[in-house]
Amino acid sequence: MKFLRNKINIIIVFIYFITSCLYFTFYDKLVSSFFSSNSTNSLLITLQNYQGVLFIVISSIFMYVALKRKDYKTKQKLIGLRKYKNRHYDLFDNITHGVLYVSPKGIVLSVNQTCLDILGVEKEHMVGHSIYKPSWKPVHENKSPVKADEHPTKIAFKTKKPVLKKTIGIVNAKTGVYTWLKVNAIPEFENGKKQPFRACIIIDDITELKNNQDLLIKNQKSIREASQLAKIGFWEFDTTTNKVTWSDYLYEIFGLDPKNDPPPQEEIIKYFDKPSLEKLQKSNVELIANGTPYDIDVKIINLNNEEIWARNVVHPIYNKEKEIIGRRGIVRNITDDKKAQLKLEQSKQSLETSLNLVEESEYALKEAGRIAKIGYWSYDEQTDVLFWSEGLHKIYGTDPKKGVPPLDEILNFFTEDSRLTLIIATTNLAKNGVPYEIELNLTDTNNKNVWIKNTGQPIFNDKNEVIGRRGVSQDITESKNIQLQLLKEKEKTEISEAKFKSYTEKSPTAIYTTNLDGDCTYANETWLEISGMTLQQASGTGWVNALHPDDLEAIKKDWYQSVQSNGKWKYEYRFINIKTKEITWVEGTAKEIFNDKNELIGYLGTNVNITERKKAEEMYRLLADNTNDLISLQDPETNFTYLSPSIKTLLGYEAKELIGKQNLDLVHEEDVATVKHKIEQSLNGLAVNDFIFRIKHKKGHYVWLESLLSTVYQNNNIIAYLTSSRDITQWMLARKKIEEYQTSLQKLTAEVAMIEEKQKKDIAANIHDHLSQSLVISKMRISELQKNASLKNISEDLDFVNKHISEALENSRKITYELSPPVLYQLGLLETLEWMSDDIQEKYDITVHFTSNTTHLELSEFKSILIYRCVQEVITNIIKYAKATEIKLQLNKNEETITIIVKDNGVGFDTAILKNTMSTEGGFGLFAVRERIRNLNGELQITSEKNVGTTVKFFVHLNNKNDIKEQ
Secondary structure, three states: OOHHHHHHHHHHHHHHHHHHHHHHHHHHHHHHHOOOOOOOOOHHHHHHHHHHHHHHHHHHHHHHHHHHHHHHHHHHHHHHHHHHHHHHHHHHHHOOOOOEEEEOOOEEEOOOHHHHHHHOOOOHHHOOEOOHHHOOOEEEEOOOOOHHHOOOHHHHHHHOOOOOEEEEEEEOOOOOOEEEEEEEEEOOOOOOOOOOEEEEEEEEEEEEHHHHHHHHHHHHHHHHHHHHHOOEEEEEEOOOEEEEOOHHHHHHOOOOOOOOOOOOOOHHHHHHHHHHHHHHHHHHHHHHHHHHOOOEEEEEEEOOEEEEEEEEEEEEOOOOOOOEEEEEEEEEEHHHHHHHHHHHHHOOOHHHHHHHHHHHHHHHHHHHHHHEEEEEEEEOOOOOOOEHHHHHHHHHHHHHHHHOOHHHHHHEEOHHHHHHHHHHHHHHHHHHOOOEEEEEEEEEEOOOOOEEEEEEEEOOOOOEEEEEEEEEEEOOOOHHHHHHHHHHHHHHHHHHHHHHHHEEEEEEEEEEEEOOOOEEEEHHHHHHHHHHOHHHHHHHOOOOOHHHHHHHHHHHHHHHHHOOHHOOOOOOEEEEEEOOOOEEEEEEEEEEEOOOOOOEEEEEEEEEEEEHHHHHHHHHHHHHOOOOOOOOOOOOEEEOOOOEHHHHHHOOOOOOHHHOOOOHHHHHHOOOHHHHHHHEEEEEOOOOOOOEEEEEEOOOOOOOEEEEEEEEOOOOOEEEEEEEEEEOOHHHHHHHHHHHHHHHHHHHHHHHHHHHHHHHHHHHHHHHHHHHHHHHHHHHHHHHHHHOHHHHHHHHHHHHHHHHHHHHHHHHHHOOOOHOHHHHHHHHHHHHHHHHHHHHHHHHOOOOEEOOOOOOOOOOOOHHHHHHHHHHHHHHHHHHOOOOOOEEEEEOOOOOOEEEEEOOOOOOOHHHHHHHHOOOOOOOOOHHHHHHHHOOOOOEEEEEEEEOOOEEEEEEEEEHHHEEEEE
């Protein structure tokens, strides 16, 4: 390439040199000719020879140097473009997000490897294929299917705005299960173009997070239900933050509303009776000073004045330095047990009775342990007997019938770390009487990983010697897994914070952060582009210089309102670009930023460019003020707040006469219900089609209007109704006349049909009564003459006449049946259709299948005739035009409808021409069929496919019960 460029440069310089030399050569001849008699000719030629050659040489050198310099600059630009292209492809292929580019038709243009890994597909199955293909089976978070117009990509192309943080699920092509994605769809525009030429789709796999969220919700629900069933409440107190946490059942014990925060300590102590309060305070002092856990029974008089006995088991909370930083415990409602216990103590006053009460409550305790996944254990050193409850056997997966496993076998259940922790805690308890509460990890007999919380308490004799131990083990696998998962999520969150700036830099939304004093600490590229500032200029209070001076006071007020609503409240204001002085309208929101300790550290703000929307609003106002249609704006109580100037032309009012008045006051009383119904539809978020109603003119008459209604929202609340109406009074009057003409035509069609049938019946009767009888008599007379021996010489003539009389008689019968088949009047429609099927099959060699779901049908003569003629007309058309070999005729009926289906296997036709179809040979043709069916309060449907066949369906509604009887 370099050699080629040098060669081209040399050729250009050489051409220039030759051209210049030729120019000076021809110039010599011109000068010689012009100054041929002049003495200066030789001097000019001499000057030209020296100066021309020198000029050509120098200019050629300069041209060559210039071309070389241009080649060098071009080469440097190409090198820079290659580096930029390589960096772009490296970033595209190695980014941790899935990225794909999609055309406006949904065709995938390119995709990175991360996206292919997330979706479980190969590149050739993505690029060139539609992103909307059904095999993805996209669903929303609530598992409902994502409709075509709800896809984030389609929304982005339609609105021309980014669609951010949309969560959808799709079927992974490799695993066949749903993968949950967080989708950002960002439309991209070419310079000067209003329509996006492609969209950048960024996806993140959040399947693990989604599944854990669902599992956390499920577990929290299970814990609450278990707490209710076991009558156990949980609480925790952090002395470093004075934060108190209560479970729902603890609120129930104290008779308080769980929607409120836990009450302060000075209020809680009011619920305990004096002995219980003294016992509680003493135990708390011991726990705070020495870390001694306690298990005490207390008496509570709750807010509902109910007497509650509760067992309060409390343990200290330590930090990493083994310092007590709080306490946590469970409170179990033992009111029923306590009342029974007190009653027995009053009657027997003995410890044995109390033990008997415990034994009687054993079943309840077992059930509570089963629900809370708790097992009880005890060990007697004197007898060397270890006891396990059924709940503990369930946790370890062992068979209660086989007894408690040996100690060595029990220890083998635990991991190495947990085994060592348990041995140390048990040894310390046995030697020093120190209770323990530890979390242990084990693998049960079903090879399932289990986490348990094991609590051990010493058993002392009268001499305060440890003679055994007892405790409970609770299955905390679910909560432990959630805890571990939350730790992982926390790590991910910390990583995502580090990526925050890199993500927001290219966001189409302007994003910035401030400290508590409102000083700017960060702004992304979009914000800097709108303001025309650098980050250094915007830092601190510098960002205020980009705000429109007329909006400063409103921004201060609106900022704090948005912060208090956590970004739900939005406000609009203007930027002035400090470089171009261009004004940009934005919609702003603000939220508080908290650190890991839930401390407020600053604010996060966003600005969406709404300049185009503002221009559109101004244009809409201009259109509304100059349109012939009536544009109105009404508040939620349907009071007019704006009316376009066309109100004067349409209704005779000035706009100011109706502002503040109810629109329903002007609506015709018969149309008020319609208008109210449309408003209710809009209020419920339903689509409202155009509707027609009458409204009173200032002069007293009514005007027909056709209106479209839509709702105007602000902060998810309806603030107004917008209607656009046009005058259709002349159209309604014309429509009324047309309906009257149609009614008259329909009646006339029915009368003509019945007159035609009567004429056919009369003609058929005359043929039968006169012509047919004459032919029969003539035939009989000819037969007698044939028997006369004296007429043998004309026997051939008699045979000829007899044959033609027979044919005429047969034809008269056919004509009679075709004009008015007697079977229709004598047996009814069902038998007539069956006869017609046989007749057609015999005459035209077309297979006809007639079926019906009823065996006997009686209709009025009027209905029978019209239905028969409709079927006859359709079958006649099939015979003439369809070239069918098979016809299926079916009659079905129910209590309200008769359905007749005529289907053929003919050539078919284009149903678009039906509007102009008129048979010239069959009366009114299909037009007559439609009118007959309409006279029967019925419907006609025709479907056809070329080279497949045609299907005609009649639906006759029988509103009169006397019209149909079935046996």
